[in-house]
Amino acid sequence: MTRALAVSFEPYGQLHFLAVGGRDYAPGDRVLYPSGGGLEVATVVWRGESDIGEGVPTCAGPATDSDLARDEEHQYRRARAAEVARALIRRHGLAMKLLAVDYLDDDGRGERLTVVYYRAPERVDFRALLGDLVRVLRTRIDLRQVGDRDAARLLGGVGMCGRVLCCAGHLRTVDPVSLRLARTQDVAANGTQHVGACGRPACCLRFEQDSYEDFRARAPRMGATVSTPDGTGRVVGYQVPLDAVVVADSGGERRSCPLGRVCPIRSGRALRRNEGVRTGQERPSRQGGSVRRRIRPRSDQERR
Structure with missing residues (x-):
């Protein structure tokens, strides 16, 4: 640590x-x-x-005080650059949305750099806009088009869980998220439960996947008969965040039981098969055997 x-x-x-x-x-x-x-x-x-x-x-x-003064100047330049960029975008009638602006007083080449992040449904011809931005801001300009996920990270916001968006909070990188993860986690593939603020599958599906895979490896299968401290029942649901399963008794009453206190009960068929293996009375396997078909010889009339 x-x-x-x-x-x-x-x-x-x-x-x-x-x-x-x-x-x-x-x-x-x-x-x-x-x-x-x-x-x-x-x-x-x-x-x-x-x-x-x-x-x-x-x-x-x-x-230090000089660092704070420099940071305050950078905030002013970013705010002014954003205001100028929005006005010029409207003037040129471009189909692009300004997301954020960053300012560097030294881009590594001894020049000042203004980075403009924007989102657009397709490629945009911003050559005229670029020239106007250089003349007004008097810095080197870098226009960067970003996708839906990066746009949500730049803008920030609150997710459906009530917390700050994962991409704008603690996630360092955003890995691809597929609908297969939604099916693994019992989330409706065509619903809105797995969709984030960006309109794409939610990032939390990715970093929660390991927990679901570990839980399913340890949990009894759905419909299995198990014994619990409250009696025998059948597994009818999973509660992965609680590390528990939902068990229904013979009367249909459902209870949540921690996974560590659930013991699967083998079926009678499995018990008889295992007993046969122990006593040497297991039925011989037919795997590898051959079955010959009897072919009735055709008569002379059938040959004709």
């Missing part, structure tokens, strides 16, 4: 993790996050011990 920090660049924004350096920090502190564009000011929202793995950057220290 490593002492770690979770920081955010914006209120309720995506979480980024840092390894704690030689100092101690508290939630609310402003610290420096090393990124590809230099040191960025972020706010600590959590501290503790966690297995953050390898490749996580180390906190570059607390933010």
Whole structure:
């Protein structure tokens, strides 16, 4: 376990993790996050011990007054660039939606860079827009079209569970999600239970899949007869988050029982088969045997 920090660049924004350096920090502190564009000011929202793995950057220290002033200037430039970009998009009548704007005072080549993220149903001819943005903002411009999932990550929001979107919160990468995962987790493939705010299959289907696979490997099959502390019953449902199964007794009453207190009962057929193996009276297998068909010879009239 490593002492770690979770920081955010914006209120309720995506979480980024840092390894704690030689100092101690508290939630609310402003610290420096090393990124590809230099040191960025972020706010600590959590501290503790966690297995953050390898490749996580180390906190570059607390933010100074000059760092805070530089961050405030960057926020102003991002807000102005977004306002200018929206006005120019409307002027040119382009079918594109502005999502977010980022600003770097040093793009690695000694130039200032403004990155504009947008979404569009198809490719857009933005050559005239690009020239106007360069003349007004006087920086190098990078226009990036993103998909539905990345758009939801940039905009943020609240999912149907009432929490911040996973892609905008704790997920570092978004893996492809297929409808097969919805079927494995007993979610209607044609319903809205598995659809996220982006209109695509929800990301939570992906990182919950391992829990469902582990549960199904340990749980008795649906319809199996089991014994519980409350008596014998039949498995009629799964409760994966609770690590429990739903058992119905002979009267039809259903109870939730922890998986660790459920014991499958073998059927009489299986018991007789196992008993035959132990006593040496198992019926010989017909596998590998041959069955010959009797062919009646045809008469002379049938041959004609």
